[in-house]
Amino acid sequence: MYRILRLGMVSLLFTGIVDVQVLKYTDARNLLMVGKACSSKEYYHRLDTALFKDLPPKIKYLSTFSCGLAIGFMTNSSVIAAEWEVKPDKPSPNLSAIAHKGLDLYIERNGIWEFAGVGKPELNSTRSKSIIVQEMDDTPKKCLLYLPLFSETKTLKIGVEEGSEIVALPYPFEKKVLVYGSSIVHGAEASRAGTTYVAKLSRRAGIDFINLGFSGNARMENSMADCLADIKADAYILDCVPNATAQQISERTAYLVETIRNKHPEAPIIVMQSIAMDIGNFNLKIKSDLRIKDETIRNEVEKLCKRGVKKLYFIEGKDLIGKDHEGTGDGIHPNDLGFERMAAYLEPKLMEILNNNE
Incomplete structure (x- = not known):
C-alpha cells in the first residue's frame, strides 16, 4: 500500500503508510481486560469507588486513572491502530506524553512479551487516533495494549485491517497479585505504561498484577486497608514507605497487615522498604528521614511476626535500583533503568514466595 504526497513541485512516495480511516475498529470493552482489581461501573477505572465511600478524595480521583490496565487480544492483522479518548487533565513534569495519555503495545513472540509500538497521543486534544505498528506478517499474534498511566481513559477502540480477525485473548494468568503503593508503583518517570516495575513483573512472571499505586499517597489509611482486604488476590505487596511518615508507618502498619490477613489467611503479604532515593545521595536530611522510615517498617513487620502473623515477608529496599545513582529520573522516581532493576531484583524473590x- 502506498500514497503520494505532493509538496509544491516535489512528489514523495511513502510505502507502508496506512490510513487509519480505512481500518475496522473494535470497542476494547469486547476484548479482555487485565490488571483490574474488580468490576466497576466505569470500565476503565481501577476501583469502583462507590463501593469504598470512606477512601480519601485524592485516592478516589486517582482510582479513575487507567494505570496498570491492559487490553488483551489476538489478531492476524499486519496493522494495529487505536482510537481513544481521555479526560482533560494537566500534564505531569514526571511523565512523557506517551506515558501520561498514550498507549503501549506488547506482542508475544516465542513465549516472551516484546515491545511492539506506542499509540502517540494528540498533545492538544483529548482524542487521539494513531497507528501503533504496521507492516507485520499476517500470522496470529497475542497482544497486550497498556492504557495511559496518569489519565482517565474514557473510550478505546482498536483498529485492524478489513478482512483480518480480532478476538479477546484467553485469560493468560493463573495468579493475581495486588500491589499497593505510591507514585513509584503508579509509574511516575516510566517512559511508557508497560515499563513500570509492576507491568514488567506481570509479563515476566505470567501473573495478573493489580496496580494500586497512587501518586503522592499510600499512607496506609484504615479505609484503604479495608478496601484492599475486600479485593481477592493470591498475594499482596505493600510498597508504602515513600509518602508515609515514620509515625504513620508505626501507627498504621499493623492494622493494614492484619486486616488483609483476617480476610485472606493463606495469601502471602510482602512488605517492602523504599528504594534508596538518589535525591538523598548528598541531602543528608532526606537520607536520614528515609532511613528512619525504612527501619520503622522493618520493626513493625518484626513485631507482627512475633505476634504470630504467618506468611508475612519483608524485602529490603537498598538494592532495588542499584547503587550507581542512575536509576531515577528526578532523584525520587525510577526511570526505565530503575524499573528494570526493580523487576529483576523482585522477580526471583516473589516467585519463590508464591x-x-x-
Whole structure:
C-alpha cells in the first residue's frame, strides 16, 4: 500500500503508510481486560469507588486513572491502530506524553512479551487516533495494549485491517497479585505504561498484577486497608514507605497487615522498604528521614511476626535500583533503568514466595 504526497513541485512516495480511516475498529470493552482489581461501573477505572465511600478524595480521583490496565487480544492483522479518548487533565513534569495519555503495545513472540509500538497521543486534544505498528506478517499474534498511566481513559477502540480477525485473548494468568503503593508503583518517570516495575513483573512472571499505586499517597489509611482486604488476590505487596511518615508507618502498619490477613489467611503479604532515593545521595536530611522510615517498617513487620502473623515477608529496599545513582529520573522516581532493576531484583524473590505457598 502506498500514497503520494505532493509538496509544491516535489512528489514523495511513502510505502507502508496506512490510513487509519480505512481500518475496522473494535470497542476494547469486547476484548479482555487485565490488571483490574474488580468490576466497576466505569470500565476503565481501577476501583469502583462507590463501593469504598470512606477512601480519601485524592485516592478516589486517582482510582479513575487507567494505570496498570491492559487490553488483551489476538489478531492476524499486519496493522494495529487505536482510537481513544481521555479526560482533560494537566500534564505531569514526571511523565512523557506517551506515558501520561498514550498507549503501549506488547506482542508475544516465542513465549516472551516484546515491545511492539506506542499509540502517540494528540498533545492538544483529548482524542487521539494513531497507528501503533504496521507492516507485520499476517500470522496470529497475542497482544497486550497498556492504557495511559496518569489519565482517565474514557473510550478505546482498536483498529485492524478489513478482512483480518480480532478476538479477546484467553485469560493468560493463573495468579493475581495486588500491589499497593505510591507514585513509584503508579509509574511516575516510566517512559511508557508497560515499563513500570509492576507491568514488567506481570509479563515476566505470567501473573495478573493489580496496580494500586497512587501518586503522592499510600499512607496506609484504615479505609484503604479495608478496601484492599475486600479485593481477592493470591498475594499482596505493600510498597508504602515513600509518602508515609515514620509515625504513620508505626501507627498504621499493623492494622493494614492484619486486616488483609483476617480476610485472606493463606495469601502471602510482602512488605517492602523504599528504594534508596538518589535525591538523598548528598541531602543528608532526606537520607536520614528515609532511613528512619525504612527501619520503622522493618520493626513493625518484626513485631507482627512475633505476634504470630504467618506468611508475612519483608524485602529490603537498598538494592532495588542499584547503587550507581542512575536509576531515577528526578532523584525520587525510577526511570526505565530503575524499573528494570526493580523487576529483576523482585522477580526471583516473589516467585519463590508464591511457589512455596502452593
